[in-house]
Amino acid sequence: MSPTSARETILNLFREASAGYVSGAALSRELGVSRSAVWKQIEVLREQGYQIEAVPSRGYRLLAAPDSLRPEALLAGLATARVGTAIEYFPVLESTNLQAHACGEAGAAEGLVVIADRQEAGKGRMGRRWESPAGVNLYASVLLRPDLPPWEAPQLTYLSAVAVCRAIDEVTGLAAKVKWPNDILVNERKVAGLLNEMSSETDRVNFIVLGIGVNLNMAPDQFPDDLRYPATSLAIASEQAISRLDFTRSLLRHLDALYAEWQAEGLQPVLAAWRERSALTGREVKVDCQNRTIHGRVQGLGDDGALLVETADGTVERILAGDVRPV
């Protein structure tokens, strides 16, 4: 058993014991190692910020856990089938998408999740920047290897959008909405952004990286001044601190369930869930496409995921890529 999975098992046993004691003998039996080897891993957990009490006749007891996104904390009791089967955590990365892409090139299995506490060059779409301060938010990239032609890869953006909304609902009770194609809004402000990238052959996807950035505890003074769209964090919107660990575990579970549903039943259930949360349906918008700007009213989402916008002369435009804002 690797030291990381040993610590995952220890945290799992603490979780099962609620606030009770777990004996040193039980730990050494579960881990299949000596009691001094158990103690060594307890010391590592303490260095990571876990407060663990040791009482000679009773064993160990977890008093407080840090809001850590390390694999051992995330994986304990996670029980997902595919998303999060492996987790890599870094205190700092240029971009989790770049790291996950490199892992994909190197042959990593599907389900790998790359997480960073901070990004030095967090990527938005079209070369834009994603503000990624340390200690407050979630920056994650999930590696998937669906059997798919490249032109169908954008389907997975809808899947990650719905998963983020469900995690927001579950953890905060706030009603999260989706703004086509890749923004998640709370109270009309952007709280999360998605950046999905892929590696492909002409007719087959090698792998897809689902990049997910969620503003969890970001404070008002941590946002850049020149935002393209009004932004917020879940802590600002809900007026309470958000556990990064709870949020991330919830997100990985929803992603896992949606990915399984998508593979079994195709895109339509995901699109139905997306449509229910559409922030802009029925509203007047301006859409900036690469070479033109369209004004009109959002009708909804086509079955292929295109945004349908009805212009003043009654034409319905099918938009596959662009930036939308309400007017």
Ligand code: BT5
């Ligand atoms: C996005 O781009 O919304 C996609 C963001 C994806 C970020 C994740 S983090 C994990 C993974 N690894 C990466 O390197 N990236 C992904 P876009 O729609 O282009 O929005 C970018 C614009 O949003 C910027 O130009 C800013 O105006 C604004 N912005 C920057 N940081 C923000 C933040 N933290 N919250 C809200 N808005 C932000």
